[in-house]
Amino acid sequence: MTWVTVDKVAQYEDQNVELRGWIANRRSSGKIRFLHLRDGHGVIQCVVMANQVSPEAFELSDRVPYESSVIVRGTVKKEPRSPLGYEISANEVRLIAEAADYPISKKDHGVGFLMDNRHLWIRSSKQNALLKLRSVVTNAARSFFDELGFVSVEAPVLTPTACEGTTSLFEVAYFDRSAYLTQSGQLYGEAAAMALGQICVYGPTFRAEKSKTRRHLTEFWMIEPEMAFWELPETIDLAEKMICRIVEAALEKCSTQLKTLERDTASLEKAVPPFPRITYSRAVEILKEKGVEFNWGDDFGADEEAVLSQSFDKPVFVTHYPADIKAFYMKREPQNPKLALAVDLLAPEGYGEIIGGGQREDSLEMLEHRIAEHGLPREPLEWYLDLRRYGSVPHAGFGLGIERAVTWIAGIHHVRETIAFPRLMDRLYP
RNA sequence: UCCCCGAUAGCUCAAUCGGCAGAGCGGGUGGCUGUUAACCACUAGGUUGUAGGUUCGAGUCCUACUCGGGGAGCCA
Structure with missing residues (x-):
């Protein structure tokens, strides 16, 4: 048989x-x-x-x-x-x-109840489809980089200090002192790129921010390529190719899952190159044209991101943000040092930011200056400064948030359903 | 951290002006030879989140707390 x-x-x-x-x-x-x-x-x-x-x-x-x-x-x-x-x-x-009385019935349930029973909820067809879609998306991204010759590198989860200083970190006991769960693999990715050329970090990321929104988890996964001798424009090209590859894979291998999710695939099929590329300043103009009150220099909030992403029927790259609202390691635009060589990708249909990245500051002096400016402790970043002391090169990279990307591709409302066991501010069980 | 909403049967919800706590699903029993969240009949199931207050009387009004949901800020 x-x-x-x-x-x-x-x-x-x-x-x-x-x-x-x-x-x-x-x-x-x-x-x-x-x-x-x-x-x-x-x-x-x-x-x-x-x-x-x-x-x-x-x-x-x-x-x-x-x-x-x-x-x-x-x-x-x-x-x-x-x-x-x-x-x-x-x-x-x-x-x-024989199963005991099964708590999840064929009728409606509240989200709280389903999340309490997440270990059983993932058996249902929609959750099943989401987990398969996630698997296809992550595998597509990883094989995309593998085929380009990028070396897969793991960044440490336990780190001695903040990478970016701003967001709060999870502190854990580490023998006789404290360690922190990583909030980005990027700095380690930069070191690896200086060793291996083009690399890609895939791993979990932790943010202890008390964010309660449909776009936030306290534990989420990122794919973070980092490329030595690359600058901003070709980095944007790479991000575009990667997104197209992911969407193609989803459409090709997950047609039944997308059907289960009742996803309108027509909007996904529009995600073909070239994606529009606009500067931050142009984005501000668009907001004003649409009647959104906004001051140049502020960061986009959820409303602004939604308006911008609904202004295009494809993902849109936004570049050249004011340096003041970006991280310390961002390289400045040589013609206008108020701007950072940063790029974000906003997914369409109001889903907002799924990629953040840019070109990194490669000058030792500038980087030392930024660290002081941001009030960051210098000593734990000495190794990072070493990358500029020993043969510094232009380099760039970005991070793709897996859960947000899958949320957009699946066309669902909340990131928490795109990971088997989501970790949220008030949810650590199961 | 802030704003809004909620907590009643295992689950989803109802209960009019403050006046006997109810329905669907799920469970149990029985029926039906093509059901599609099957259907039909019967049945069991309750300390109304916790603590206090107002009242002849509180699921309902007031206060505090706990937990949850939605959203914001920050970010991916």
């Missing part, structure tokens, strides 16, 4: 197969029982007739609780009434483990 997964049943039409999974739903009518079997690859209806299975199997099919684990054997039948196109005409149903 061949064990097959639900996504492959079409290859076994009219053959006898075995399926292993969990009871997603159960209905009945007279002497016929319908079991919906979920195996992680899909859901298929198994039809159990009283005269085609043992009395024990029929009795089991009548009362087996939701989410019990079972093995079903039967024939794959073409069935136009099924959304899948196929169903199983069962001749054997075997219980592996």
Whole structure:
């Protein structure tokens, strides 16, 4: 007997197969029982007739609780009434483990309840689709860089101090002193780029900010390429190619998932090069044209980002921000030192910033000056200054926020559903 | 940290002016040979988040607290 997964049943039409999974739903009518079997690859209806299975199997099919684990054997039948196109005409149903009363029902639930049951919620079809989409997105991004010859490097999670100083960090006991969970792999990525040329850091990032919004997690994942001898324009080109690659992969490999998520893929299909590129100053003009009150020099808030991203039907790059609102390591525009060689990518449909990056300051003197200006402690950054002492080169990079990118591609409302076990300000369980 | 909203059955919610705490789903029992969140009948299920106050009487009004949701700032 061949064990097959639900996504492959079409290859076994009219053959006898075995399926292993969990009871997603159960209905009945007279002497016929319908079991919906979920195996992680899909859901298929198994039809159990009283005269085609043992009395024990029929009795089991009548009362087996939701989410019990079972093995079903039967024939794959073409069935136009099924959304899948196929169903199983069962001749054997075997219980592996009977489930207790399952807390998640077919009806509506509140977000709080579902988040408390996140370990079970991920079994449902929409959450399942999101996790698969995330997997395709991260794999697409990583193979994109791998194929370009970028070296994959891991940055440490435990760090001695703040990378950027501004945001609050999670402090942990580290033997007889304190350490902090990283808020960006970038500084280490820069060191690695000086060793390996073009590198890519993929890892978790932690922010102890008390942010309660649909765009924030306290633990999230970033892909952060860093390139020695690269400057801002080619870095933007790279980000554009990467986003296109990710979206293509999602459309190609996740069509069923996007359908489950009821995503309008037409807007994703528009994400082809070239993406519009505007300066911060131009963005401010656009805001004013749309009647948004805004002062040059301020950073964009959620409202401004939404207006800007809705002004284009593709992702839009915004460059040349005022240096004052960007991090200390940003290189200044040589023609106008008030501006930073920074780039953000705003996703369309109001999703906002999914990439932040730019060209890094490569002058030792300038960097020392910035560190003092930002009031940062110098001693823990000495190693970072060394990168400018020993053969400094122009270099640039960016960070892609995985959860925000997946939120946009999936067309959902909140980042928390794009990671299996989200960490939020008030949520550490499960 | 700030603003708004909420907490009633396992879950989602209702309860009119302050006057007997209810429905759907889920559970249980029975029925139905093609159901699609199946349907039909019956049934069990409650210290109304916690503490205090007003009142003849509080799920409902007041105060504090706890927890949760939505949003802002900051950011990816």
